Amino acid sequence: MHSQTSPTKVKWCFVMENTIKVICYGVGVIGGKIAKAILKKKGITIVGAVDVAKEKVGKDLGEVLGLDKKLGVTVTDDPEELFSNIEADIVVHCTSSYLHQVYPQIIQCVKAGLNVVSTCEELSFPFDKYPELASRIDKLALDYGVTVLGTGINPGYLMDTLSIVLTAPCLRVDHIEVTRMMNSAKRRIPFQKKIGTGLTKEEFIEKMKNKIITGHVGLYESISMIAAALGWKLDRIEEFDPEPVIADRDLETPYTKVPKGHVAGLKSIAKGYMNEKEVIVLNFVAYAHVPEEYDEIIIKGEPNIHEKIIGGVHGDIGTVAMVVNAIPKVLNAEPGLLTMKDIALPSAAVEDMRIYVA
Ligand SMILES: NC(=O)c1ccc[n+]([C@@H]2O[C@H](COP(=O)([O-])OP(=O)(O)OC[C@H]3O[C@@H](n4cnc5c(N)ncnc54)[C@H](OP(=O)(O)O)[C@@H]3O)[C@@H](O)[C@H]2O)c1
Known part of the structure; x- marks a missing residue:
């Protein structure tokens, strides 16, 4: 610290x-x-x-x-x-x-x-x-x-700083869940590349395994920052392997063409636990032509707080x-x-x- x-x-x-x-x-x-x-x-x-x-x-x-x-x-x-x-x-x-x-x-x-x-x-x-x-x-x-x-936008703001600020009027916080749902086709090429856009499912798994592509980096840091702000001593943070989102039709992005059945992007989840109870969940979803873009924070506590940025914030x-x-x-x-x-x-x-x- x-x-x-x-x-x-x-x-x-x-x-x-x-x-x-x-x-x-x-x-x-x-x-x-x-x-x-x-x-x-x-x-x-x-x-x-x-x-x-x-x-x-x-x-x-x-x-x-x-x-x-x-x-x-x-x-x-x-x-x-x-x-x-x-x-x-x-x-x-x-x-x-x-x-x-x-x-x-x-x-x-x-x-x-x-x-x-x-x-x-x-x-x-x-x-x-x-x-x-x-x-x-x-x-x-x-x-x-x-x-x-x-x-940056995330980590740096949408999942951590904003969540922390939203807890300010709470007397008690039991659980925080944040979801970022974004259309990766609007993002810069290095970003589309690192989330595996256009790859086959097998290539995605192989490249993730060998760290040739990284997916989103920062969920661990965002959870740590929220916990530190609330004074929570977490038992552990679990980061799950990113899951590919498979295109259900042919798609095109400024980076590449994504044939139906190939990777359009990914979903990443991380969770923070305290006293063996899940207290923070971050869902990061980014794929080409996602049907709805938003950034959402749901806080359960006293009072409950539900904030949703319709349309999401452009990451770049x-x-x-x-x-x-x-x-x-x-x-x-x-x-x-x-x-x-x-x-x-x-x-x-x-x-x-x-x-x-x-
Ligand atoms: N926190 C956030 O919300 C947030 C948001 C956006 C981006 N980022 C991060 O910001 C970083 C930059 O993103 P980007 O899209 O701009 O990546 P990029 O297009 O790959 O740009 C990185 C640049 O830095 C150069 N570089 C690499 N190592 C260097 C070194 N040791 N000294 C000087 N220059 C060096 C690279 O050269 P080469 O191409 O020759 O390697 C490249 O020109 C990435 O790690 C990205 O994940 C974070």
């Missing part, structure tokens, strides 16, 4: 005349969309970009983003060198879902005195699965006086917004490895970004 030790440094000293300076670390589909969103905002600017993809390294970021102008920022695969030459306030980090993979990248940013907002799913609540790595990041962030946050737009909107919250936050339940109440930052920074 986040250490309560006092920071050894003053974290950030904001000067209103300055713009917030961002380094984009990972400019794939989501990192690229975040960079474009930042370019449209006032009071914030991109001063550096890191990526390892051969086709991006050495090119101007404007070209990598498909813009018709240069931005004067060259994509580098050498973050160490960039950090030593460029002054920045925060890194927006979008490279991988797994903490052991991103750990050295996060550490590098922290050691350069940079705050971090990352879309790494396992960073959104790493204290249960990776207590040692989490505590090392937290300690280092405290030492360097910076904040590290993992966020939502992730981009969660990250951009988190930037001022992170700059304002105390140092350390924080989670969405620790930072200020999430909200949109629609005006000049500087006004949100204390």
Whole structure:
């Protein structure tokens, strides 16, 4: 858990005349969309970009983003060198879902005195699965006086933060069930790929088994975050193998054609138990042309609460917004490895970004 030790440094000293300076670390589909969103905002600017993809390294970021102008920022695969030459306030980090993979990248940013907002799913609540790595990041962030946050639409908001906020008017909470039902055909190609779109059932099972595709990552983290917010000590978290959803007719997505009988997407379920009783259930369902899209949270307690977002929240737009909107919250936050339940109440930052920074 986040250490309560006092920071050894003053974290950030904001000067209103300055713009917030961002380094984009990972400019794939989501990192690229975040960079474009930042370019449209006032009071914030991109001063550096890191990526390892051969086709991006050495090119101007404007070209990598498909813009018709240069931005004067060259994509580098050498973050160490960039950090030593460029002054920045925060890194927006979008490279991988797994903490052991991103750990050295996060550490590098922290050691350069940079705050971090990352879309790494396992960073959104790493204290249960990776207590040692989490505590090392937290300690280092405290030492360097910076904040590290993992966020996104899910994990980061729809299944965890929103559930937590919805419990606020409850005197008692007995059970929480969250369902995300989404049309994966509207999502970015890496997402459609990782949920097995277009594969045969046998290919899906084989690729999941060999971790060539991952399905959704983050149900474990969302359950851990809800439990931590409620002070629940869970006996265990059970994550079931994702089940393929088979197309009942020929389907088409911007990624691929899905013949009838092939995989249109998947269903993933995870459950948290306390005193041998199921207390949290998360249902993640994503497949091409799902008949109804929604995000639903059902809380049983005193009182019962039932919230449903009709039409659901678009995952990619939502992730981009969660990250951009988190930037001022992170700059304002105390140092350390924080989670969405620790930072200020999430909200949109629609005006000049500087006004949100204390
Ligand atoms: N929490 C959430 O709600 C949420 C939502 C959306 C996405 N995500 C996660 O965010 C991550 C990025 O998503 P995406 O769709 O943008 O993936 P992507 O298109 O594959 O982009 C990742 C980019 O990072 C580069 N990269 C990989 N390792 C790197 C390293 N060590 N240093 C610098 N660059 C590196 C990749 O290069 P190569 O292609 O050469 O590897 C690629 O260009 C994924 O893990 C995704 O699951 C989370």
